[in-house]
Amino acid sequence: DAGVIQSPRHEVTEMGQEVTLRCKPISGHDYLFWYRQTMMRGLELLIYFNNNVPIDDSGMPEDRFSAKMPNASFSTLKIQPSEPRDSAVYFCASRPLVVNTEAFFGQGTRLTVV
Amino acid sequence: SQQGEEDPQALSIQEGENATMNCSYKTSINNLQWYRQNSGRGLVHLILIRSNEREKHSGRLRVTLDTSKKSSSLLITASRAADTASYFCATSNAGGTSYGKLTFGQGTILTVHP
Numbered sequence: 001d002a003g004v005i006q007s008p009r010h011e012v013t014e015m016g017q018e019v020t021l022r023c024k025p026i027s028g029h030d031y032l033f034w035y036r037q038t039m040m041r042g043l044e045l046l047i048y049f050n051n052n053v054p055i056d057d058s059g060m061p062e063d064r065f066s067a068k069m070p071n072a073s074f075s076t077l078k079i080q081p082s083e084p085r086d087s088a089v090y091f092c093a094s095r096p097l098v099v100n101t102e103a104f105f106g107q108g109t110r111l112t113v114v
Numbered sequence: 115s116q117q118g119e120e121d122p123q124a125l126s127i128q129e130g131e132n133a134t135m136n137c138s139y140k141t142s143i144n145n146l147q148w149y150r151q152n153s154g155r156g157l158v159h160l161i162l163i164r165s166n167e168r169e170k171h172s173g174r175l176r177v178t179l180d181t182s183k184k185s186s187s188l189l190i191t192a193s194r195a196a197d198t199a200s201y202f203c204a205t206s207n208a209g210g211t212s213y214g215k216l217t218f219g220q221g222t223i224l225t226v227h228p
Contacts, residue, residue: 043218056212099144102159103216
């Protein structure tokens with residue numbers, strides 16, 4: 001397996017534009033996590049899914065953020081409209097259903113909103 | 115929200131010395147994990163310790179877990195310049211509606227001088 005794949009790797013957009021980040025988890029993994037990393041706030045969990053169902057979205061900063069997982073092999077994180085304070089590195093991670101297993105991270109998407 | 119707190123925030127040592135990082139958490143957990151992140155890259159899993167374990171070893175890594183104090187430590191022995199990175203602890207929630215939730219501490223930046 002190629003691991004967790006995120007796209008794009010880098011995104012520069014203007015304030016007010018819609019941004020969509022994509023993630024392909026490892027095949028067979030049941031959990032999918034979206035994180036945001038900034039210097040100020042560290043690594044924040046935004047939302048996670050189990051079997052394509054959102055379990056906890058309490059970390060989603062506001063209504064401008066939304067996440068979907070239409071099937072087991074694809075998830076999106078959308079920001080609409082984007083703001084400069086959304087600039088960060090966004091990571092996706094997946095892991096199997098068995099609880100005592102590690103999570104595997106993608107390489108992240110570096111988002112810059114100007 | 116961040117589950118764990120780590121200390122120190124930054125650690126600078128000479129090659130060959132040992133490095134110890136600590137992590138505290140708040141909720142009931144299934145396991146605690148340690149990850150490493152090189153600058154600008156995704157996180158890589160190092161070691162997982164289950165809630166019923168007290169100590170675990172992997173190569174030059176030693177992890178301890180004290181569930182009564184809700185704390186863990188990571189010891190890297192005989193450090194090398196290549197160990198320079200950020201190190202994060204992460205906890206997997208044990209129960210309730212957020213079962214399986216994986217949240218990270220703020221991390222420790224380790225610098226090993228040749």
